[in-house]
Amino acid sequence: MSGLGARAKRLEDLPLLTGRGRFAADISFPDQLHMRIVRSSLAHGRIVGIDPSQALAAEGVVAVWTGADTADVPLIDFRQVEVESLKPYRQPVLARDHVRYVGEPVAAVFALDAGLAEDAADLVAPEFEPLAADVTALGTPGEFAPGIGNHPTVIEKAYGDLDGAFARAEHVISLDVAVGRHSGTPLECRGLVARYARDRGRLEVHGAAKIPHLNRERLAGMLGLELDRIHLFEGHVGGGFGVRGEIYPEDVLVCLAAMRLARPVKWIEDRFEHLIAANHSRDQSYRVRAAVDGDGRILGLDAEFWHDQGAYVRTHAATVPDLSCAMLPGPYVIPAYRARGHIRLTNKTPAGTYRAPGRFESTFARERLMDVIGARLGIDPIDIRRANLIGPHQMPYALGVETLGTEIVYDSADFPRLLDRFIDHFAHADILSANETRRRNGEFAGFGFGYFVEKSGLGPFGVASAAVRADGTVEIVTGAASVGQGIETAMAQIFAAEFPVDLSSISVIHGQTDRIAEGLGAFASRVTVMTGSAVHLCALKLKAAVLEIAGGLLQSAPERLVIDGTCVRPADAHSGPSASLADIASAAEQTGTPLSAHEKFLCDHMVYPYGIHGAQVAIDADTGEVRLERVYVAYDVGRAVNPTLVEGQIAGGVAQGVGGALYEEFRYDADGQPLAATFADYLIPTAREMAPIEMLVTEDAPSPLNPLGVKGAGECGINAMGAAIAAAVGDALQMPGAVTRLPITPRMVREILRAPR
Amino acid sequence: MSDKLDITLEVNGRGYEARVEPRRSLADALREDCGLTGTHLGCEHGVCGACTVLVDGEPVRACLMFAVQAEGRAIRTVEGLADGDRLSPLQQAFHDHHGLQCGFCTPGFLMLATGILEATPDISDEALLEVLSSNICRCTGYQNIVKAVRAAREQMRG
Numbered sequence: 032m033s034g035l036g037a038r039a040k041r042l043e044d045l046p047l048l049t050g051r052g053r054f055a056a057d058i059s060f061p062d063q064l065h066m067r068i069v070r071s072s073l074a075h076g077r078i079v080g081i082d083p084s085q086a087l088a089a090e091g092v093v094a095v096w097t098g099a100d101t102a103d104v105p106l107i108d109f110r111q112v113e114v115e116s117l118k119p120y121r122q123p124v125l126a127r128d129h130v131r132y133v134g135e136p137v138a139a140v141f142a143l144d145a146g147l148a149e150d151a152a153d154l155v156a157p158e159f160e161p162l163a164a165d166v167t168a169l170g171t172p173g174e175f176a177p178g179i180g181n182h183p184t185v186i187e188k189a190y191g192d193l194d195g196a197f198a199r200a201e202h203v204i205s206l207d208v209a210v211g212r213h214s215g216t217p218l219e220c221r222g223l224v225a226r227y228a229r230d231r232g233r234l235e236v237h238g239a240a241k242i243p244h245l246n247r248e249r250l251a252g253m254l255g256l257e258l259d260r261i262h263l264f265e266g267h268v269g270g271g272f273g274v275r276g277e278i279y280p281e282d283v284l285v286c287l288a289a290m291r292l293a294r295p296v297k298w299i300e301d302r303f304e305h306l307i308a309a310n311h312s313r314d315q316s317y318r319v320r321a322a323v324d325g326d327g328r329i330l331g332l333d334a335e336f337w338h339d340q341g342a343y344v345r346t347h348a349a350t351v352p353d354l355s356c357a358m359l360p361g362p363y364v365i366p367a368y369r370a371r372g373h374i375r376l377t378n379k380t381p382a383g384t385y386r387a388p389g390r391f392e393s394t395f396a397r398e399r400l401m402d403v404i405g406a407r408l409g410i411d412p413i414d415i416r417r418a419n420l421i422g423p424h425q426m427p428y429a430l431g432v433e434t435l436g437t438e439i440v441y442d443s444a445d446f447p448r449l450l451d452r453f454i455d456h457f458a459h460a461d462i463l464s465a466n467e468t469r470r471r472n473g474e475f476a477g478f479g480f481g482y483f484v485e486k487s488g489l490g491p492f493g494v495a496s497a498a499v500r501a502d503g504t505v506e507i508v509t510g511a512a513s514v515g516q517g518i519e520t521a522m523a524q525i526f527a528a529e530f531p532v533d534l535s536s537i538s539v540i541h542g543q544t545d546r547i548a549e550g551l552g553a554f555a556s557r558v559t560v561m562t563g564s565a566v567h568l569c570a571l572k573l574k575a576a577v578l579e580i581a582g583g584l585l586q587s588a589p590e591r592l593v594i595d596g597t598c599v600r601p602a603d604a605h606s607g608p609s610a611s612l613a614d615i616a617s618a619a620e621q622t623g624t625p626l627s628a629h630e631k632f633l634c635d636h637m638v639y640p641y642g643i644h645g646a647q648v649a650i651d652a653d654t655g656e657v658r659l660e661r662v663y664v665a666y667d668v669g670r671a672v673n674p675t676l677v678e679g680q681i682a683g684g685v686a687q688g689v690g691g692a693l694y695e696e697f698r699y700d701a702d703g704q705p706l707a708a709t710f711a712d713y714l715i716p717t718a719r720e721m722a723p724i725e726m727l728v729t730e731d732a733p734s735p736l737n738p739l740g741v742k743g744a745g746e747c748g749i750n751a752m753g754a755a756i757a758a759a760v761g762d763a764l765q766m767p768g769a770v771t772r773l774p775i776t777p778r779m780v781r782e783i784l785r786a787p788r
Numbered sequence: 789m790s791d792k793l794d795i796t797l798e799v800n801g802r803g804y805e806a807r808v809e810p811r812r813s814l815a816d817a818l819r820e821d822c823g824l825t826g827t828h829l830g831c832e833h834g835v836c837g838a839c840t841v842l843v844d845g846e847p848v849r850a851c852l853m854f855a856v857q858a859e860g861r862a863i864r865t866v867e868g869l870a871d872g873d874r875l876s877p878l879q880q881a882f883h884d885h886h887g888l889q890c891g892f893c894t895p896g897f898l899m900l901a902t903g904i905l906e907a908t909p910d911i912s913d914e915a916l917l918e919v920l921s922s923n924i925c926r927c928t929g930y931q932n933i934v935k936a937v938r939a940a941r942e943q944m945r946g
Contacts, residue, residue, distance in 0.1 A: 040883055047891025048879045050826020050866035054892060057825040146809070218830045218838060218926045219892045269828070269892030270926050302831040515890025515927050675886050682929030683889060710835035710924070718930040719921035748929070 034528035035739070038675040042519045042534060046267075053266035055222030055238035060295035063224065064093055066285060067148035068298075069138035069155045070308065071130035074166070074378040074703020076159035078128055078137065085154040086140055091147035094292060095155060096139045096284070098127040104287065105253050107278055109348035110245060111435060116184045120175060120376055122343035124280040124287075129176065130159060131342035132380050133705055134307030136280045141288055141296065164703030168339035168375035169316055181376040186349055188356040190431035191367030193322075196331025200322030204407055208399050208771045210392045210753065212314035212339065213695040215385045215687075216715065217514075219269020220300040221309060223282055225289035232260050236286060239263035241276025241512050242552030243542045249278055254286055265542025271514030271553065272687070273384035274310045277346045281308075306708050310347075310383030311697055314339040315355060315372075317396040322367075327410045327418050331367035334359055334396065338374050341381040349374065350435070351382065354389025354486075357434035361397050361484050362446045362641060363419040368431070378703040384554075386687060387746040390483065391753055395773065398481035398754035406767035412758065413454065416482055420446040427735075435489055435555070441639045443732040444667070450482070453643045453665040456727045462647060466762070475650035477765075479758020480663070481751030484641045485556070487743025488736075490634045493561025494549055497526065497569035498627035499577065501620065503597055503613035505532060507569065508540040510550010511562040516745060517676045518558050524672050525563045525739065529570035530577075531594050532612070556743025559672055560638055564737045568630035576626055580618050584610045638734040640742035642666035644688070644751040646759040647722075652784060655777030657693055657760055659722040662752075666726070669733045669742035677744045678726055684748015685724050690716045691749070692756040696774050795859045799824060800868030808855050814848075815839040817855035818865060826866040826895050830924065837923030840896040840903075841865050847903040847922075866895035869902065878902055878940040887936035889927035896923050901937045909945055913938065 046052050083095035106121035126137045138155045142148035165173055165181065172182035197203060223238040234256060239246065243263040251261045268275060281298055288296040300308070315336050322331040338352040352372035359370055385391075405415035421428050423445040430439040453459070462478050469476040496508045507522055519539040527534055540546055541553075551557065578589035581599035585592065585608050593602045600609035619626045645663035650656070664681050671677045694714040698706040707713040733740025757770040760780065769783045792807045799822055806821035813832075818824045818841070830838035832851045839850040842864040869876045875883065878901055888894045897920070904911060904919045911919070920934060 041886065043891070044883045044888060047888055047894055048866075048875060048882055048898070049870050050824065050895055052826070052891055054825075054828065056819075056829065146811075216926060217890070217892075218836060218924060219828070219890070220830070267892075268890060269830075270890045272926070302833065302836075515892075517889065679886050679889060679928060679932065682931045683927045684929075686929035687926070709833055710831050711833070715924050715926065717921035717924060718917055718934060721930050724929065724931060 056299045058224045058237045063295035063297050064141045065145040065148045066298040067140045067152040068136045069152045071135040073159050074133050074164035075162040076130050079158040081157040086151040089151040091143035092151045094141045098125040101125045110346045112348045112350040112353050114349045117344045120344040124283045139284050164378040166699045166703050168337040175376050186352045186356050186372040188432040189369035193331045193367040193369050196322040196367040201325045202323040204404050205320040206400050207318050208396050209316040210313045210773045212311050212697040213691050214312045215272025215274035217270025217275050220305045222299040223285045224297040225286045226295035227289040234261045236263045239265045240268040241271050243544050244550040247544045262545045268514050272386045307705050311380045312382050312385030315392040319396050319400050327408050327415050332365045334370040336372050341379040343381040345381045345383050347383045351388045353434050355393045357432045358390050359393035362482050364421050387750045390750050394483045394751045395753045402758050403768040442734050442736050445731050457663045475763040477759045477763025478647050479755050479762050480645035481754030482643050483751040485747050486637045487556035488560030488638045489555035489557045493565040493632045495565035495569050496629040499616045501616050504536045506538050508547045509562050510547050511558045512542040512553040521672045522566050525566045526570045530574050556745035559741050564632035565630045569628040572628035580615050581610045638742045644755040646755040648759040650763045655780035661722050662724040664726045666747050667729045667732050668744050670730050670740040680744040681748040688749040688752020692753040692773050799863045812855045813851050814853040814855045814858045815850035824865050824867050838893050838896040840899045842903050847900045877943045881936040881940040885932045885936040887932045893925045
């Protein structure tokens with residue numbers, strides 16, 4: 032079985048298992064130059080001068096550029112959630128007059144090999160006049176540049192009568208919480224190789240990721256190229272998580288150098304660079320306030336938060352704070368609502384999206400608040416949520432706010448049912464009573480959970496072509512991209528569900544801008560929903576065309592025929608006459624209408640999967656260490672194309688959530704020097720830190736918005752992990768609201784334990 | 789830095805001649821001089837383990853060893869695991885148990901686990917977890933990697 036719902040093995044695996052992957056660093060061209068970036072060692076300063084002469088004289092160096100050499104290159108533009116007032120904060124490809132974070136590119140060295148480029152980069156000695164660094168979004172606003180403040184705007188979303196809600200409230204409960212700065216940190220660092228055929232005026236960019244078509248348009252604009260003169264090519268991509276594949280200064284420099292120096296140019300980032308140069312994320316501090324009636328029902332919710340954007344506003348513009356404002360209400364009925372997100376520039380690495388952007392943070396704030404409301408009113412964590420969940424009869428549910436250019440309307444959900452199934456499936460009562468026993472015996476053991484709503488399938492379109500080739504195999508060309516999630520397998524399964532051929536006879540192309548004119552890539556958990564629906568439409572169209580031709584060949588009505596592996600045969604006969612797909616493809620070729628389909632699936636609204644994360648922890652009271660013992664995830668995905676891949680997405684997201692909840696943080700000292708610039712300081716969970724994950728993937732609420740009923744799975748593993756672990760620690764300490772900040776460090780736990788109760 | 793040395797590396801049973809700077813890491817030599825790009829670099833400071841290869845049967849961080857130190861020793865990389873089209877039991881187990889997503893860390897995990905299963909075929913679950921926590925995977929959450937290595941252990945024990 033290989034269609035929808037099958038646990039098919041991945042089509043992607045073989046090259047990756049045998050060392051034949053083609054990651055960015057694996058791509059080389061004859062005569063290529065290597066780029067090395069000289070980065071600011073200062074968090075904030077004025078550039079007095081940069082002397083490239085020593086570097087230029089060094090062995091193998093072909094060119095050294097500073098900001099003056101790229102003064103004609105536009106600032107890197109936004110690609111979504113554009114806000115006019117943010118435009119002055121866009122980043123130049125090389126710093127011009129000021130540096131604003133440690134790691135900011137100030138010069139680029141081009142040399143014959145990577146080692147020589149790195150040696151020469153050490154000889155470029157920029158002279159800076161230090162300026163005071165701003166390392167918190169919470170202080171008094173200052174200046175970004177002379178006359179330009181560092182607090183450009185406040186994102187606000189609101190509906191309902193908030194003042195009335197607070198006036199009527201029996202209880203007003205407020206809470207300050209914060210999520211620290213961390214990010215996706217894919218295991219492959221960034222990298223790009225560009226080559227320019229001057230005679231044809233054509234630029235090829237290899238190592239593209241995430242959104243090749245969108246980046247192609249942006250790069251063409253920045254480089255002054257006609258769109259048909261630039262193509263992006265995606266090879267293997269070693270993880271994305273929102274970070275990889277956005278346009279960064281280095282990407283533009285590689286392309287520009289390939290054109291100006293007329294040689295292929297390769298740039299491979301190292302890990303130290305990645306941790307201070309690629310997008311950071313999270314780092315939001317909240318003040319949330321709820322108006323609550325006597326039964327624990329929320330009447331109104333007022334949230335204000337400060338978003339530490341870092342030194343520049345990159346391609347995502349206001350995406351993250353916008354999503355925080357829009358998704359904070361989650362699965363609850365909130366009659367009156369207001370969220371205000373202050374965007375603040377600081378002297379840290381710029382921030383962008385990371386898996387479940389704006390949701391990991393806002394879910395943490397909301398679910399912490401729910402726990403505190405429950406504790407204050409003496410209502411247990413399950414009941415306080417049940418009292419506030421949106422009911423299934425209220426679907427579709429218009430939240431009353433917009434984000435990413437679309438109105439938020441929960442398309443389908445049964446929130447109470449999933450909570451019941453969670454409690455039942457994971458034997459919630461047994462978990463609680465086991466913890467009570469352990470606590471009576473002097474242990475600090477606890478359980479906590481968080482409820483979340485995800486979003487997925489961002490439109491407005493998904494596009495795919497499919498063709499049956501002369502040898503009877505199928506080729507699907509998509510405008511999507513792969514970041515390791517298994518899109519080839521998922522797309523092949525969706526195709527095979529309607530056009531039943533062996534998965535191994537289907538090849539799925541993605542991320543090649545010369546193969547399909549448009550595509551929106553892989554972000555916002557959109558591929559299965561949007562591209563998948565386009566692939567489904569292609570399969571239907573091709574099936575009809577194949578059966579029509581086969582009908583002629585077999586002298587039968589098409590509706591009495593079926594596709595069966597490599598051939599078409601009568602539905603009621605397993606033996607007897609049949610026509611091979613290869614013959615049908617040849618017949619179609621001869622009539623001048625080859626067997627191909629091109630379909631665009633349109634959808635203006637996103638789809639909203641939802642789930643519950645639970646965590647079981649034990650605390651070492653001496654060291655303050657939080658030991659994760661078990662993770663429980665219930666998730667309604669609408670319809671699972673491949674449950675094994677869905678579970679794989681959940682497990683990977685859980686691990687990243689554990690990292691953000693307990694270990695990972697980009698800390699800075701008071702001068703803006705980064706304190707986590709290696710994997711010895713930026714702590715990613717290993718197999719040792721992970722706990723067994725129990726999963727319940729349900730299909731109770733298929734989406735009515737696409738023909739497959741599917742919803743995305745890319746971001747569901749991480750969303751409420753921070754909230755769940757915080758709640759579990761609170762339970763273990765028997766202080767429900769004690770944890771107000773992530774990551775929960777051992778020191779923080781010790782301080783909570785020592786604080787007077 | 790241009791005082792280069794002529795060395796011969798024995799990789800997957802085959803000799804590769806290379807002219808390298810003394811500072812050239814084994815990982816760079818494998819990738820750039822031998823053309824074996826299956827060995828990946830994830831951090832170049834010995835933490836992530838993506839570059840793990842076997843040197844005389846022992847798992848080694850190829851980013852922390854100089855190429856010249858590896859001369860005269862038997863090096864094994866991910867390219868040497870399969871027998872033609874036939875995957876090794878461990879590679880097959882990774883495929884069967886969805887033990888990889890983006891695949892960038894996979895060669896390192898395969899070499900680490902191959903080394904440990906060959907040296908200690910009866911390794912306990914607990915000790916195996918300890919060994920596997922030497923390397924970082926950012927996609928899978930490790931569950932399926934652990935499952936795959938355990939399955940291969942059972943199969944290799946026969």
